[in-house]
Amino acid sequence: MIEIADLTKRYGSFTAVDSVSLTVEQGQFTVLLGPSGSGKTTVLRMINRMVEPTSGRVLLNGVDTATMRPESLRRTMGYVIQNTGLFPNMTIRRNVATVPRLLGWDRRRIEERVSEMLDLVGLDPDTYASKYPHQLSGGEAQRVGVARALAADPPVLLMDEPFGAVDPLTRERLQLEMKRLHAKLRKTIVFVTHDIDEAVLLADRIALLREGHLEQYAAPEKLWIEPASEFVKGFFGENLGLRIMARHCLSSVPFKPLDPSVSCAAAPHVEDSVTLKEALAELVGAKATKLIVCHEGAPRGVVDFETLVKALGDGSAPA
Amino acid sequence: MIGWRTRAGTLGHWAGVTVLGAVTAWMTFDATGFELLLRFLVPDQRAVLYPTKPLSVLMGEQVYLTMASSAIALVVGVTLGLIALSRAGKPFRDLIMSVGNLAQTVPSVAIMALVIPLTGYGAEPVVIALVLYSILPIMLNVVAGIESVSPDAIDAATGMGMTPRQRFLSVQLPLAMPVIMGGVKNMLVINVSAATLGAVVAAGGLGMPILAGFKEYNDAYILEGALPSITLALFIDRLLSPPDTRDEAVA
Numbered sequence: 001m002i003e004i005a006d007l008t009k010r011y012g013s014f015t016a017v018d019s020v021s022l023t024v025e026q027g028q029f030t031v032l033l034g035p036s037g038s039g040k041t042t043v044l045r046m047i048n049r050m051v052e053p054t055s056g057r058v059l060l061n062g063v064d065t066a067t068m069r070p071e072s073l074r075r076t077m078g079y080v081i082q083n084t085g086l087f088p089n090m091t092i093r094r095n096v097a098t099v100p101r102l103l104g105w106d107r108r109r110i111e112e113r114v115s116e117m118l119d120l121v122g123l124d125p126d127t128y129a130s131k132y133p134h135q136l137s138g139g140e141a142q143r144v145g146v147a148r149a150l151a152a153d154p155p156v157l158l159m160d161e162p163f164g165a166v167d168p169l170t171r172e173r174l175q176l177e178m179k180r181l182h183a184k185l186r187k188t189i190v191f192v193t194h195d196i197d198e199a200v201l202l203a204d205r206i207a208l209l210r211e212g213h214l215e216q217y218a219a220p221e222k223l224w225i226e227p228a229s230e231f232v233k234g235f236f237g238e239n240l241g242l243r244i245m246a247r248h249c250l251s252s253v254p255f256k257p258l259d260p261s262v263s264c265a266a267a268p269h270v271e272d273s274v275t276l277k278e279a280l281a282e283l284v285g286a287k288a289t290k291l292i293v294c295h296e297g298a299p300r301g302v303v304d305f306e307t308l309v310k311a312l313g314d315g316s317a318p319a
Numbered sequence: 320m321i322g323w324r325t326r327a328g329t330l331g332h333w334a335g336v337t338v339l340g341a342v343t344a345w346m347t348f349d350a351t352g353f354e355l356l357l358r359f360l361v362p363d364q365r366a367v368l369y370p371t372k373p374l375s376v377l378m379g380e381q382v383y384l385t386m387a388s389s390a391i392a393l394v395v396g397v398t399l400g401l402i403a404l405s406r407a408g409k410p411f412r413d414l415i416m417s418v419g420n421l422a423q424t425v426p427s428v429a430i431m432a433l434v435i436p437l438t439g440y441g442a443e444p445v446v447i448a449l450v451l452y453s454i455l456p457i458m459l460n461v462v463a464g465i466e467s468v469s470p471d472a473i474d475a476a477t478g479m480g481m482t483p484r485q486r487f488l489s490v491q492l493p494l495a496m497p498v499i500m501g502g503v504k505n506m507l508v509i510n511v512s513a514a515t516l517g518a519v520v521a522a523g524g525l526g527m528p529i530l531a532g533f534k535e536y537n538d539a540y541i542l543e544g545a546l547p548s549i550t551l552a553l554f555i556d557r558l559l560s561p562p563d564t565r566d567e568a569v570a
């Protein structure tokens with residue numbers, strides 16, 4: 001758990017981060033979101049003490065990080081940056097092994113861990129371990145960056161616009177994989193972005209920053225239903241509801257009961273594995289007022305526009 | 320995944336190195352053979368081999384002058400470069416650079432003339448002149464090399480918990496190495512030829528037959544000193560130039 005209390009950073013008379021307080025629970029995916037220059041990177045880098053705060057504290061599991069040796073602190077936090085920062089003079093194997101080597105793991109264990117990590121991010125160790133960073137595509141390099149950050153199994157992962165420099169298609173793939181990795185590993189993640197779609201897709205909670213201030217810190221659903229200010233409302237815009245629909249799976253919605261005579265093949269239908277947004281698109285696309293929800297071909301219920309919107313209404317639908 | 324072009328490039332590189340090394344060694348150690356070559360090149364000259372010292376000894380002196388001056392310049396240049404880069408040295412950086420610059424503007428011959436009253440004749444004045452001349456390029460290459468390292472790599476190294484020392488040794492220095500080695504190579508190549516100046520101050524070296532040939536109108540002596548000096552310089556240049564591996568390793 002990371003507790004940030006009254007964290008402030010001034011450069012001369014300029015205040016980059018102004019008294020920000022927020023708590024990131026164990027296993028929670030927090031996104032720091034905000035316009036350029038709003039202080040996202042500065043907050044992130046104060047967590048691993050790459051930037052020393054002017055005032056305020058960061059507690060890691062109750063321990064003030066200011067009392068820890070910066071190097072030891074950083075070895076417990078994976079760190080991923082936009083341009084990967086892979087070491088061009090080292091193979092992918094050596095890159096991924098960086099922190100385990102710093103921690104003095106034995107060679108066998110490092111070798112196994114490197115393979116495991118490359119597998120985890122979807123890169124074949126036999127093909128990739130001996131390559132050099134310049135031989136990788138942007139997306140592959142970013143995966144290696146994630147594998148390297150995870151190598152020593154740190155409980156915390158800090159990521160600064162990790163997918164900012166890759167093409168939109170690759171970015172979407174990486175985002176989905178990040179979501180899968182988080183669901184699987186339950187790391188505590190602090191993730192910086194200025195991409196609203198990315199934030200809404202990934203975050204358990206979004207911290208919206210503006211000129212160094214924390215505007216609101218809440219789940220995307222809550223930001224939509226109860227924006228704390230006009231700025232929050234305006235920042236997310238009209239599309240937030242639709243973006244939130246992309247977070248939820250249709251199978252999590254309470255369906256309306258089914259007329260037992262219908263079959264999946266006969267009427268407009270969707271699989272229950274799609275997102276609410278996809279279901280809505282399907283509804284509109286079929287020019288229908290309701291859809292039959294099917295699970296592997298077997299009808300399970302009916303959804304209509306009302307069900308879909310109500311599912312979000314109280315902001316309680318689980319991700 | 321090394322393409323055939325890369326392999327051909329690497330092969331050609333080492334072939335070149337071997338040939339230049341072999342030619343230099345042949346001229347140095349096979350006096351009879353080299354004499355034949357010189358006779359062929361300068362047919363109307365009776366004496367073609369410089370009589371005072373055999374070429375192998377002259378070459379030894381040349382290599383000694385080159386290596387001594389280059390080694391000292393390397394140590395001093397790297398040290399000054401690192402000081403200029405260090406936090407404590409930042410304020411003195413311009414000063415260090417301009418002193419290095421100044422040393423380079425004074426002609427080597429003038430430096431030798433100035434230090435001879437202090438050191439006497441022999442190897443010292445040449446070595447001092449070459450050292451002063453070489454410090455700046457080494458220093459510049461150290462600073463440029465370290466500063467060329469991508470800030471992202473440094474940021475990542477710090478963020479993953481490397482100490483400044485670990486970061487310097489395992490990231491900054493290896494990444495700066497090609498640039499630093501480029502400076503070392505240039506220094507060696509320049510010093511190999513500049514060490515011929517040693518003849519002027521009785522430090523020996525390949526400059527002696529050249530000087531004698533100049534005085535006695537004997538082109539064969541000049542060639543005897545110049546040819547091995549040239550091939551040695553080329554040998555060092557090739558040896559320290561990275562092989563052409565374009566499709567493998569443009570970092």
Ligand SMILES: Nc1ncnc2c1ncn2[C@@H]1O[C@H](COP(=O)(O)OP(=O)(O)OP(=O)(O)O)[C@@H](O)[C@H]1O
Pocket residue numbers: 011016034035036037038039040041042043194
């Ligand atoms: N070392 C520094 N010295 C002076 N000002 C700084 C320094 N670092 C950051 N700032 C300023 O602090 C503010 C916040 O910077 P920060 O990098 O945290 O923004 P950001 O939200 O990450 O922006 P972006 O989305 O563009 O990365 C900016 O106005 C920046 O100019």
Ligand SMILES: [Mg+2]
Pocket residue numbers: 040041042192
């Ligand atoms: Mg930033």
